[in-house]
Amino acid sequence: MTYHILPSILSADLTCLGAEVEAVMNAGADFIHFDVMDNHYVPNLTFGPAFCEALRKRFPSYPIDVHLMVEPVDAMIEAFAKAGAKRISIHPDATIHVDRSLKLIKDLGCEAGLVLNPATPVEVLTWCAHKLDFILVMTVNPGFGGQKMIPEIIDKIPQIRALYPHIDLCVDGGVTIDNIAALARAGANQFVAGAAVFNSSNYKETIDSMRKQLGSVAHSQD
Numbered sequence: 386m387t388y389h390i391l392p393s394i395l396s397a398d399l400t401c402l403g404a405e406v407e408a409v410m411n412a413g414a415d416f417i418h419f420d421v422m423d424n425h426y427v428p429n430l431t432f433g434p435a436f437c438e439a440l441r442k443r444f445p446s447y448p449i450d451v452h453l454m455v456e457p458v459d460a461m462i463e464a465f466a467k468a469g470a471k472r473i474s475i476h477p478d479a480t481i482h483v484d485r486s487l488k489l490i491k492d493l494g495c496e497a498g499l500v501l502n503p504a505t506p507v508e509v510l511t512w513c514a515h516k517l518d519f520i521l522v523m524t525v526n527p528g529f530g531g532q533k534m535i536p537e538i539i540d541k542i543p544q545i546r547a548l549y550p551h552i553d554l555c556v557d558g559g560v561t562i563d564n565i566a567a568l569a570r571a572g573a574n575q576f577v578a579g580a581a582v583f584n585s586s587n588y589k590e591t592i593d594s595m596r597k598q599l600g601s602v603a604h605s606q607d
């Protein structure tokens with residue numbers, strides 16, 4: 386199992402975003418998780434495509450994972466694909482035509498993900514799985530960084546893993562050094578972490594500790 390850690394810039398020091406992004410990538414992050422909020426689909430407002438393009442220009446080799454919490458979504462898919470996103474995830478209840486929006490992501494050359502909010506049933510994946518490069522399971526309600534994980538939602542992860550063993554399964558919301566191993570044992574292999582990384586005093590130590598936890602899971606599953 387390949388594990389990936391994706392720090393969310395939502396919790397970075399935004400007065401020096403470039404330096405923060407460079408620091409977490411140098412500390413061993415695999416992707417930059419880029420949360421886009423519109424004060425409509427979620428009650429918060431964050432970064433537009435210009436931020437993504439600026440990061441892309443400064444750090445062309447860093448993979449940017451764009452999580453779109455916006456409604457409607459299709460125009461933003463196009464804008465973020467053009468701005469250099471490597472992968473784009475969307476919420477099924479933020480678009481009328483889920484299949485069409487996923488196709489748009491793929492046609493624009495990005496990897497596609499579908500996001501399940503805490504109360505979204507797993508069945509929403511049934512007729513989209515063939516188009517998905519990853520599934521993103523929200524373990525908090527979307528809109529804010531630094532929330533505590535909703536523990537009951539962990540039970541959703543093994544269900545999804547059993548149905549879709551070959552699709553990357555990413556968890557987003559309240560991931561910490563203390564719960565990352567449980568999430569991996571449940572079947573997740575990608576981990577978004579905002580506050581746990583950016584509020585720590587040493588990004589490398591934090592990411593190394595997360596990998597150490599993941600290493601113990603990988604070992605016990607050998």
Ligand code: DX5
Nearest residue numbers: 393527528531558559579580
């Ligand atoms: C919440 C966002 C998350 C958030 C994660 O809507 O999608 O990516 O930034 O942050 P933490 O790890 O602090 O919960």
Ligand code: ZN
Nearest residue numbers: 420452557577
């Ligand atoms: Zn996110």
